[in-house]
Amino acid sequence: MRSFENLIAGKRLPSISGKWLPSLDPYRNENWCEVPDSDAADVDAAVAAASDAFKSAAWGDLTATARGTLLRKLADLIAENAQQLAEIEVRDNGKLFSEMLVQLRYIPQWFYYYGGLADKIEGGVLPIDKAEHFVYTTWEPLGVVAAITAWNSPLLLLTWKLAPGLAAGNTFVIKPSEFSSASTLAFVDLFEKAGFPPGVVNVVCGTGQAVGAPLVSHPGVAKVAFTGSDATGRAISRIAAGELKHLTMELGGKSPNIVFDDADQDAAAAGVASGIFAAAGQTCMAGSRLLVQRTIYDDFLARVRALASSIKMGDPMDLETQMGPLANIAQYKKVLSCIADAKSEGCVVALGGTTHEHAGGGLFVNPTIFRDVDNQSQLAQREVFGPVLAVIPFDTDEEALQLANGTNFGLGAGIWTKDMSRVFRFAKRLQSGTVWVNTYRALAFMAPFGGVKSSGLGRESGQETIKAYMQTKTVWINNSTQPPGNPFIMRLG
Known part of the structure; x- marks a missing residue:
């Protein structure tokens, strides 16, 4: 069987425990490859790598325009490798090659779109009611994002998270479904080729209990972006709420x-x-x-x-x-x-x-x-x-x-x-x-997608999504040359 390894800090690694999970070819009903059966130790290593990359000059000092350039290079590489990635995904989850090839050829559009949007997120100068102050806002990335994807369309669902999140300046730890990890592990080879610094994108494979739970609860993770069942979504929501993490969830439906x-x-x-x-x-x-x-x-x-x-x-x-x-x-x-x-x-x-x-x-x-x-x-x-x-x-x-x-x-x-x-x-x-x-199952990179009620929180795709991976900072500058007033009274008047 073919073996795929985790990606941590730019290096291909087996799980620390040395354990493996078989992956089934559902058409032949036989195992065709194996992926690492990781645990919390691997999660710790991946989050540390993502955190280091987020703080590094190689990623953190890039301009938004430079991040956009990397995303567009990545899109070109995805287009070049669409057939190979589609074949791996078909082998891993049984989806039609005809549909997966259409998906893989369209996936680059998300990276082109958010690559172009990266340097269009603007702060503003506030017309503040205090004449001696100058106040402005900026948008900043959140930090390390945990992206947890489902087994039915791994690369499309991952793209919906990576494209806006990377455009915003975050770094990622990806946990693909243990049932279909192979295409994700092949996909992330393209990030190094596109010029992304090591550690910006990491992948840890394993079960929800052994990898998903410690990743969601990890103190180094600022946001969880999840696609999956409503039952798992509720469990993630409880953990994320306790840790005050940002959260986007696209869950199930009965449409x-x-x-x-x-x-x-x-x-x-x-x-x-x-x-x-x-x-x-x-x-x-x-x-x-x-x-x-x-x-x-x-x-x-x-x-x-x-x-x-x-x-x-x-x-x-x-x-x-x-x-x-x-x-x-x-x-x-x-x-x-x-x-x-x-x-x-x-x-x-x-x-x-x-x-x-x-x-x-x-x-x-x-x-x-x-x-x-x-x-x-x-x-x-x-x-x-x-x-x-x-x-x-x-x-x-x-x-x-x-x-x-x-x-x-x-x-x-x-x-x-x-x-x-x-x-x-x-x-x-x-x-x-x-x-x-008078249509159904139509999607586009510029059209927000997500649910209400038990179908999820937040939206993926479209302009608004990039701000779900960012936070606002407000900066106050006092221009006055006069001595301050009473220091024990809040500056409201």
């Missing part, structure tokens, strides 16, 4: 795709199928609840069912494959458990609900549709993170809104209608960080 009877049904059916069956449903923004107006319910369900039935499953490296395996054994078991629970709840299977036997021997689950689902059922309330769609009928606009907002999540929502008055009403009232209208 509704709402189809009205005036919609273009062919386009809507394709959007719904994409929203839940693309990436085998393993996306935080998956449109896992389909809300359909009752007047078109049976016909529209038939359209979606026909599309789902025609999905080609197989080797994710085959460009004709439309759906690959689930990413790891734990997730495979979870999805099957959720399907079994839905059946025991009395949910009616309209399609699938079974495993898919394939010559590759991988972790395949057939596209699954449950019809006439109660919005209060476990299936409608719990994030499955697999190719499982819950279909729910509605009659009126108000009922559709109540159903759409009727979960603890609020990451994304889709609306399919030709009525623009309805679009604006729903866009305002949907409890969701993103609303897609």
Whole structure:
């Protein structure tokens, strides 16, 4: 098996304990590489390296313009290595090569964008109400950032953190998912080639308990940027709150795709199928609840069912494959458990609900549709993170809104209608960080993304995100030549 090592202070290192974790190729259902099984000692070393780099002249004295230049060099290198990185990611988590190659070719745009934004963050001179004082503000980096990423799209999710955080002047310790660390470890080779000083970006692999927990609680970490489940997010939030750390979290979802009877049904059916069956449903923004107006319910369900039935499953490296395996054994078991629970709840299977036997021997689950689902059922309330769609009928606009907002999540929502008055009403009232209208799963580097309620805190991408990696400093300068007044009275008047 191929071995990947941690990156600490610019050096490739095994874990201090010498232990390793195998990584599964989910298409072949066999281990293909190994990564370090690190612990708190490795975390200490990585945070120390990131802290030293943050304080160093090599990084700390760089101008914002110089940081932007490094980010643009990195973007060029990512573009040059897109195919190789995509192949590693496919091997590690089973995502389609066709999709991962699109992602890797688009990822450089985040680094170009934030590279250009790095020297556009301006402080200001305050028109203070005390004539003898000159007061101005500056924006400064926070320090060491812990970036903890999920296994479904490791490099895209990491980029959403690295690009603004590095543009702001921070340093990083990255903890990738133990299920898909290889692409991250290959990716960080590019930072040295781009000219980043050693220690600016570090990677420590391992489990959440052995690496994630000590990293989040480490006193040398100023901010935690996390993508993952809401349960883990809550645990991180409790630790971060106790340590008064800055926090950005992009968590799970149970996103509704709402189809009205005036919609273009062919386009809507394709959007719904994409929203839940693309990436085998393993996306935080998956449109896992389909809300359909009752007047078109049976016909529209038939359209979606026909599309789902025609999905080609197989080797994710085959460009004709439309759906690959689930990413790891734990997730495979979870999805099957959720399907079994839905059946025991009395949910009616309209399609699938079974495993898919394939010559590759991988972790395949057939596209699954449950019809006439109660919005209060476990299936409608719990994030499955697999190719499982819950279909729910509605009659009126108000009922559709109540159903759409009727979960603890609020990451994304889709609306399919030709009525623009309805679009604006729903866009305002949907409890969701993103609303897609007559489209789904669209993302861009300049568009903020994140959730409300249990779907997270803060936003990733867009201009505002860079300030989530910075803090304001206010500077007061007394220009007066007069003796000070009473030193025991605050200068308010």
